[in-house]
Amino acid sequence: MNDIGEFTLLVALATAIYGCVAYVMAVRGNRIDLYLSADKTPLIVWGCVMISSICLWRAFLVNDFSLQYVWAYSNIELDTFYKIASFWGGQKGSLLFWTLLLTTYTVVVHFQNRKKNLRVVPYAMAVLLVIIIFFLFLINFSTNPFERIPLPPEDGRGLNPLLQNYWMVIHPPTLYLGYVGFTVPFAFAVAALISKNLDDGWIRVTRKWTLISWFFLCMGNLFGASWAYVELGWGGYWAWDPVENAAFMPLLIATAFLHSIMIQEKKDMMKVWNMSLILLTFVMTIFGTFITRSGLIQSVHTFDEATLGYYFLAFLFVILFACMALIIVRLPLLKSENQLDSFLSRESSFLFNNLLLLGIAFATFWGTIFPIISEAVRGIKITVGPPFYNQVNVPIGLALLALVGIGPVIAWRRATLSNLKKNFLKPLAAAFITAIALLPVIPLGSRVENYTYIAFILCAFVMTCILLEFYKGTASRMGLHEESMLGALTTVTWRNKRRYGGYIVHIGVVLIFAGIAGSQAYGTHIEKHLKPGETFKIRGYDITYEKLVAVEATSVKTRVIAQLQVERNGSHYWTARPEKEFYKGQNQPVSEVDVLSTWKEDLYMILADFREDESATIKVYVNPMVSWMWTGGWIIAFGTMISMWPDRLEQRRRLERFRREESLFPSPAQE
Amino acid sequence: MKLLKTIFSIFIVAGFIASAPVVTNAGSLLQDLENALMCKCDDKCGKVLVNCTCSTSDKTRAKFSKMLDSGLTVEQIIKSQVDEYGETVLSAPTKFGFNLTAWVMPFMALIAGGVGIRKILSTWVGKNQPEDAQGKSEEKPATPGKYSKRLQDELDGIEL
Numbered sequence: 001m002n003d004i005g006e007f008t009l010l011v012a013l014a015t016a017i018y019g020c021v022a023y024v025m026a027v028r029g030n031r032i033d034l035y036l037s038a039d040k041t042p043l044i045v046w047g048c049v050m051i052s053s054i055c056l057w058r059a060f061l062v063n064d065f066s067l068q069y070v071w072a073y074s075n076i077e078l079d080t081f082y083k084i085a086s087f088w089g090g091q092k093g094s095l096l097f098w099t100l101l102l103t104t105y106t107v108v109v110h111f112q113n114r115k116k117n118l119r120v121v122p123y124a125m126a127v128l129l130v131i132i133i134f135f136l137f138l139i140n141f142s143t144n145p146f147e148r149i150p151l152p153p154e155d156g157r158g159l160n161p162l163l164q165n166y167w168m169v170i171h172p173p174t175l176y177l178g179y180v181g182f183t184v185p186f187a188f189a190v191a192a193l194i195s196k197n198l199d200d201g202w203i204r205v206t207r208k209w210t211l212i213s214w215f216f217l218c219m220g221n222l223f224g225a226s227w228a229y230v231e232l233g234w235g236g237y238w239a240w241d242p243v244e245n246a247a248f249m250p251l252l253i254a255t256a257f258l259h260s261i262m263i264q265e266k267k268d269m270m271k272v273w274n275m276s277l278i279l280l281t282f283v284m285t286i287f288g289t290f291i292t293r294s295g296l297i298q299s300v301h302t303f304d305e306a307t308l309g310y311y312f313l314a315f316l317f318v319i320l321f322a323c324m325a326l327i328i329v330r331l332p333l334l335k336s337e338n339q340l341d342s343f344l345s346r347e348s349s350f351l352f353n354n355l356l357l358l359g360i361a362f363a364t365f366w367g368t369i370f371p372i373i374s375e376a377v378r379g380i381k382i383t384v385g386p387p388f389y390n391q392v393n394v395p396i397g398l399a400l401l402a403l404v405g406i407g408p409v410i411a412w413r414r415a416t417l418s419n420l421k422k423n424f425l426k427p428l429a430a431a432f433i434t435a436i437a438l439l440p441v442i443p444l445g446s447r448v449e450n451y452t453y454i455a456f457i458l459c460a461f462v463m464t465c466i467l468l469e470f471y472k473g474t475a476s477r478m479g480l481h482e483e484s485m486l487g488a489l490t491t492v493t494w495r496n497k498r499r500y501g502g503y504i505v506h507i508g509v510v511l512i513f514a515g516i517a518g519s520q521a522y523g524t525h526i527e528k529h530l531k532p533g534e535t536f537k538i539r540g541y542d543i544t545y546e547k548l549v550a551v552e553a554t555s556v557k558t559r560v561i562a563q564l565q566v567e568r569n570g571s572h573y574w575t576a577r578p579e580k581e582f583y584k585g586q587n588q589p590v591s592e593v594d595v596l597s598t599w600k601e602d603l604y605m606i607l608a609d610f611r612e613d614e615s616a617t618i619k620v621y622v623n624p625m626v627s628w629m630w631t632g633g634w635i636i637a638f639g640t641m642i643s644m645w646p647d648r649l650e651q652r653r654r655l656e657r658f659r660r661e662e663s664l665f666p667s668p669a670q671e
Numbered sequence: 672m673k674l675l676k677t678i679f680s681i682f683i684v685a686g687f688i689a690s691a692p693v694v695t696n697a698g699s700l701l702q703d704l705e706n707a708l709m710c711k712c713d714d715k716c717g718k719v720l721v722n723c724t725c726s727t728s729d730k731t732r733a734k735f736s737k738m739l740d741s742g743l744t745v746e747q748i749i750k751s752q753v754d755e756y757g758e759t760v761l762s763a764p765t766k767f768g769f770n771l772t773a774w775v776m777p778f779m780a781l782i783a784g785g786v787g788i789r790k791i792l793s794t795w796v797g798k799n800q801p802e803d804a805q806g807k808s809e810e811k812p813a814t815p816g817k818y819s820k821r822l823q824d825e826l827d828g829i830e831l
Contacts, residue, residue, distance in 0.1 A: 383761060386722075588726070
């Protein structure tokens with residue numbers, strides 16, 4: 001089976017090269033025979049990569065330690081659940097998994113578009129195949145997951161204990177689905193540039209792909225934060241690690257793109273800008289891969305055998321320069337009749353939203369690469385950690401939060417004073433009331449506390465803006481159709497999925513901002529070394545350490561569990577069981593925290609240390625509003641689903657608009 | 672415009688509040704150190720001390736507690752760590768010399784971008800000026816009276 005896996009990877013590479021050349025030659029030479037031949041290649045490449053992946057999964061499931069990769073990331077005792085996930089646990093498998101997702105996306109694109117725009121689609125397929133060729137080249141000749149061990153050992157080294165968490169099955173695939181997904185809009189953008197079809201056709205074809213990729217990347221980031229929160233045992237969820245940054249940057253640029261394409265769709269403006277944004281988003285996904293696989297920047301996420309950095313760097317520069325050259329060559333065709341009626345309009349608010357999103361992306365990028373720059377210029381390696389990102393990004397983030405409220409409410413074309421008054425008076429009043437109400441309740445003084453105060457005020461402002469939009473739509477419908485409030489709300493949302501779905505996403509964003517602000521400013525923690533029966537207090541909780549229990553979970557894993565009783569207002573509130581897990585052959589034990597999460601705050605317990613006399617060091621964090629972030633994430637997911645849902649009404653409206661435009665500009669024959 | 676000025680003023684005041692000096696109490700000195708320094712464990716975990724849970728980080732915390740108890744200030748402890756490990760032990764670049772570029776560059780880029788957008792907007796809005804000059808000014812619509820106000824309100828509410 002391993003031979004089959006290895007062979008099919010070679011076949012996939014050869015087919016992809018043929019397909020890429022055939023697509024280009026078919027469209028250049030206007031040869032339908034070549035096109036029909038090339039048209040089969042995406043499916044063949046996908047089939048080969050799928051067979052190869054199945055072979056690798058099989059090797060994990062049957063404990064085939066003759067494969068070096070299986071030996072390095074699995075062992076006999078590993079749960080089947082994690083054996084499946086071990087596939088993407090290391091560099092070799094993760095590249096194959098990336099390729100599997102990319103070829104799957106390519107096949108879907110192929111079936112969606114094979115009978116559509118034949119001037120653009122062949123080029124898009126060729127671009128997708130070029131990227132597949134790059135990954136297949138790496139897998140075949142540099143980092144082959146089917147590399148053998150001459151004398152296979154009886155057992156494997158096992159999966160890193162930190163990765164033995166259910167998030168390992170969810171987080172990497174979600175993130176990869178996002179990363180890989182941006183290849184599709186990128187391919188169509190490049191195809192539009194090559195084929196000179198530079199209307200908004202490529203945006204309409206790829207809008208849903210962009211949304212899907214954005215959604216997965218967003219959820220991937222949140223899942224990663226959630227994983228770090230429950231697994232790493234430091235009470236936090238985001239550490240501005242270079243690899244976290246690498247996933248965050250394309251998300252920001254893609255968010256800017258999703259907003260600015262609205263202006264192109266509505267006013268046929270900003271073609272160069274949108275083209276640049278989607279190209280930059282893709283480049284950033286490759287940059288993220290470069291960081292993880294180069295070993296150049298220190299990160300907890302870096303793969304053990306991070307040796308592929310130069311390949312990715314070369315690929316990144318080739319793409320960057322090729323895209324820049326393409327845009328420059330096509331500049332005359334990308335010029336649009338840009339004009340605005342007023343400074344005060346939704347269009348300009350979107351421009352500022354783009355500026356702020358790119359500002360945060362740039363600050364994050366700059367912080368990520370600054371250690372390399374410092375070493376090159378001064379010969380001194382420095383660290384750029386959370387204090388830098390918090391100080392630079394938080395003020396920009398707050399300005400962005402304000403725009404989340406302003407952008408969707410301010411009028412298109414021209415906002416008059418009456419419009420501003422009508423839309424912003426109530427939200428400003430809500431912000432003002434929040435500011436007054438919070439003043440005596442929350443502490444002020446430190447920078448974090450002050451920022452948090454401003455964040456809460458802005459959250460109130462934005463939330464009121466959005467809720468008023470829902471209220472206006474619902475009230476208007478209730479007045480016209482005598483529907484119930486819930487019915488009217490549902491109909492209004494369902495009939496304008498894109499608009500109201502977007503508002504729902506914004507509600508999620510507000511909750512995430514509030515959660516981050518609350519948890520960063522008002523969290524507290526305490527560390528106590530206790531003997532059984534001893535009690536301590538934190539934020540109104542009385543915590544009693546009861547006992548320590550050791551459990552032989554498997555032949556390779558021993559769990560040491562501390563049991564603590566938590567009382568609140570004199571009555572029993574929760575029994576906490578934080579633990580440490582010891583894996584055979586691993587130096588460091590793994591902390592498994594125990595968390596009681598409520599809407600108000602999380603009570604987060606860690607067993608930091610223990611001794612033979614059953615005394616234990618317990619660390620307790622009280623993290624306010626953390627669950628707001630996770631709830632915000634699910635609301636974003638819900639809003640994105642609504643936005644993405646097929647909308648026949650919108651399609652009909654668009655068709656009618658095109659017809660109207662056609663009648664306004666009659667064809668030469670009609671003249 | 673008054674409304675805009677009010678919003679602008681709120682942001683200025685908010686900015687002043689946010690940039691107020693950090694008040695540090697004695698209890699948070701260790702936490703300040705944990706935030707300012709990286710963990711220097713053998714695994715090169717690359718984590719800020721406050722985020723690290725390895726055994727080295729526990730020992731380092733204990734060492735810092737003793738140093739604070741002995742009367743050393745946060746600055747002195749940080750300096751001793753920089754002397755021992757170099758600048759890489761700091762969790763953020765210093766704010767002088769070449770490292771200042773790390774702090775300044777993002778805001779420079781943001782300001783440059785803002786100026787660029789302002790220029791672009793001026794050009795784009797300028798293209799519509801002749802039309803405005805013919806009497807379609809923002810605050811004085813050509814059709815006076817309650818109908819023009821109603822029309823304006825309706826136009827404001829339209830989602831194109």
